[in-house]
Amino acid sequence: MPRGIGVCLLVCSSLAAGAAGAQAQDLESRAAAARDADDVPSALKLYRQAVREKPAWLEGWWFLGLLAYQSQQFADARQAFAEFTKLDAKVPAGWAFLGLCEYETGQYDGALEHLERGFASGARLDPEVEQVARFHRALLLTRAGAFDRARDELKTFVERGIHDPVLIAGVGLNALEIPDLPQEVPAGQRDLVEMAGKTAYAWIAGDSQQTEAAFRSLLGQYPSAPGVHYLYATYLLQSRPEAMNAELQRELEVNPGNARARAVMALRLRLAGDPAAAVPLARKAAADSPGLGLAQYAYGVALTETGALSDAIVHLQAAVRIEPGDLGYHAALATAYSEAGRYEDAHRERQASIKLARESRGPG
């Protein structure tokens, strides 16, 4: 992926330079001149010296961060953007770059938190920086187990026809729901991840012939790899939903701990009008993976439809806590509140759902 540094250098032209003494001004001018002349080592040295003398110089930290990032001196870049965001927490690009640096230094939890913060204000980043930040956020979301959000993001890169081994691996990890990063995949799993990535890529790209062929190869080569049958089941949902349950069952045979597969089976039963049969499956999914929003949701809606409203609300509230951006979870909670006669809660949750629906992207 391109890092888009050339464009980034222009990003903060609006950042105001503070007042400074003549000596400091001289240092600033020399740093800027070195930067303009593409003399990165000198520019880095001068910016370091300048921010030492003038620690509140916002622009200095910014360019020091950018130049260090460009030179792949990620620890220094991280330090510079950390100082920058301390001085001004309102510049989304500062948080985005801090997150990107942390990704490179292996501080993944902080990286995700800070990339999220870069997008939180809703202000637009420079388009090229935005793409890089979104891509890394998608990889980190997969690592964090937020597969659905990550998938939505990764899809946009596939739909634009971007071919990149890291993207393929990221798509593969996401498709198999392995909470890992491409660079950390063990050697023994790389072929599987790549194959799953290419399969999911063809599916997202809408190439049905290639997708069918890719699934045949994947299932033939890795019939007992965790996640493969679940991936195929989700594919079948669109084309042959009647065959989906058998694949979910196969997934649970080779991977009994797959709470997602169990939760989806429960949701299928509920959809078929048998919420009572969905309850035990969903209960086990939620017990096995209490931190999985889908499992809590499946259990919550099955309980709602079998009349166990108090318990349903507890699990739907958990689903919303785990994934506050999931519209379906909010809507189901609103319905459960309503059915339980919790008038004010239902009204509030309905309004929150509608607001979320308006603010988020539609389903296709």
Place this chain on the structure above:
Amino acid sequence: MGRASLAAVACLALAGAGYSAERPAAKFACATCHRAEAESQPRTAMGIGMELPPNQTVLRAHPKLTFERNGYTYTIESDGDRSTYTVSDSNGKLSLPIRYAFGVHNQTFVLEHDGGFYESMVSYYASPNGLGVTVGNGKIEPHNLVEAMGRKTSDTEIAACFGCHSTGAVNGGKLTLASLEPGLNCGHCHAGAGAHMKSLAAGTAGPLPKKLGEMNAEQTSRFCGQCHRTWEEIVKLRQFGEANVRFQPYRLANSRCFVGGDPRIRCTACHNPHADPAPEAAAYDHNCLACHSQDAPPVAGLDVPRAKVCPVAQEKCVSCHMPKLKIPGGPTLFSDHQIRIVRPGDPYPN
């Protein structure tokens, strides 16, 4: 009357006798015990659902309908037993038989072309008694006769259309048109009716179908919403704006007075599903006053604010609080089920 017409009348008579989709070969029919419902429901809009040839009464009553749009001319001609949908422009024409006329008062046609199903670009509207653009298709700008003829539907969409306008046309999510019966018969809503009748015929108590009348408001909305769309579905589809006035469960749930556990606000509190909706505004007054009156009794187990009493009137409540609205681009009026105080100039709520 031809043989086909006789057969159709016989079918209608059977439907009128209350035979369900799960029709058992037994002496028991729904009408044996539930006569009033079994006799009235097949004559309702839901009971009719769609018209098939040769019983397309709406088209038969309008032997020639024409409409022009985007340089295309639409003509629907009916000779009694058959109806034909034709779209033409300066380069040619495309004519297709109308097999499926969906609806009763207004009708949209499902057409078959090259192995696919299409929703007709134009529909018949009782008011203004002619053709108009089908709701939802207003923004389509066709590039050829096929696109002008109609909008191609997905497998899921067409299954949903047939699933809500007929009985037995969808099994396991797939279209099974060979077993289609127009309209919703008893078994469409009352799952288990067939087994119930079989057990009665065998002289055993057997399983009873679920008592739909025991559902609360939220459950009823979810049930009716299978066709009329649920609140959750509309939110997830992000169908905001005036066009969502036709999705009554969604609008109703957004009303301040909607409490899911309260049976007084459920769909069936106002609408008898075995009869067509009453057209008179006053017909619903007692439903409104069940909450909005001084002496309205509380509902056991419900902790909800006491409803205010209207300071303006105690009759024809819906004429103010449920205004009739047109969908943008369409001629049909819908009662807005988001019950509220409507002030002049207020925007349409969401």
